[in-house]
Amino acid sequence: PPPKTKSGSPENEEILNVIFPPREWMEGNQMWAQRVSSTPSTRADVVNLEEVLDRKLQQRRALETGICPVRRELYSQCFDELIRQVCVNCAERGLLLLRVRDELQMTIAAYQTLYESSVVFGMRKALQAEQDKVDMLQRISAQEKEKEDLTARLNAQKDERVANERRDEAKREAQEKKRAEQIQFLKRTNQQLKTQLEGMVAPKK
Template sequence: MIPPTESLLKYGNPILANEKTDRKSPKVSPQQTPRSGPVPPPPKPKPPAVDANRQQADEILNSLFPPREWEDKGQLWVQHVSTMPCTRTDMVSLQGQLDARLQQQQALETGICPVRRDLYFQYFDELIRQVTINCAERGMQLLRVRDEIRMTVAAYQTVVESSMAFGSRKALQAQQGQAGKENQISDLEREKQDLERQVNEQKAKCEAVERRALERQQTEERKHGEDVQLLKRTIQQLKAQLVEVTSLY
């Protein structure tokens, strides 16, 4: 594991965990050697109610924000979320850190931006931490709000991904259909050219038939005219012969 990245959520100092025990239990540091000099008086015991509330807040914070763990040179380090209350100066500094992170990571000011969304989620987690220290119940309610927002964002992200996949499938189908239509158009154009060629051939045949029929008709009319002329000459000759014969009697 590598050390975790920086986050707007405030964490405490990392501590060395005991590898033989549970990772959630921090390793107890060795006792310091006694120093010479007057022994300081023991600290005043805190009221049981204060300790119980503090322990409850710590447990709630650890349940809301699990500790981060990583290994470095074979040693396991654990970093719990900070339990220190926030001051006004801390809030001003947190707002400055948010603006600086948005600018450093080049987050978009408008539209869908995963970087801006992640930073604001970290910012919201820090606000939940601060509220939980003062009022655990209010922090739990803010956690419900955060989870609902994340579920809504995840639902919209699923819808967007589904719509993008649907659009990609439709585009692919359109491309495939377009290729099929183009092939069909090419086949129809070739069929059209073939039909036009057949039509031209049939037109040429019709013209040839009409031309031969016209030539035959003209030949027959000419022959018929010659026959008529021959018959007329024959009739005239017969009439002349008949006149000559009748004149002799």
């Protein structure tokens, strides 16, 4: 474990710089660095930190429940400031809080990855279901079209059968009429021949 340090000691400042690395940037030809403050906090500082947190949550319209990146960012910043305040007074306690923070962040990242995977999986399933629905509607439409075509063919065959039956019936009637006329013609001819034959064989007075 690290050696115990006193509040505001150089060792504490060094640990603070490790936990919160200085921010460096170039401005003109000069290199500027901004380091985290090693000034111990008071009760008023903690109260002010809470007020600032509540104000920023309202200003940035963070959601009160559910997943909200804005709320998570603001609470993370607040937690970092608490770690800084604790670390100024007790480096060991600050390092332990840092460890807790990192573990929470890794857990949250794991849950976020799981959530995003679930969302992607759900969207993929929803898209697949929608595509299956479209395919099913297309198959239904094709089957309905095929049914209409088969119905039209069936009706055409029925009409053709009725027309053939009517032609056959008319043909039979015409043949029967022709046979009847032939029979009548033969009967008349037979009667005429019979009459002529009777006239020829009758005795003359």
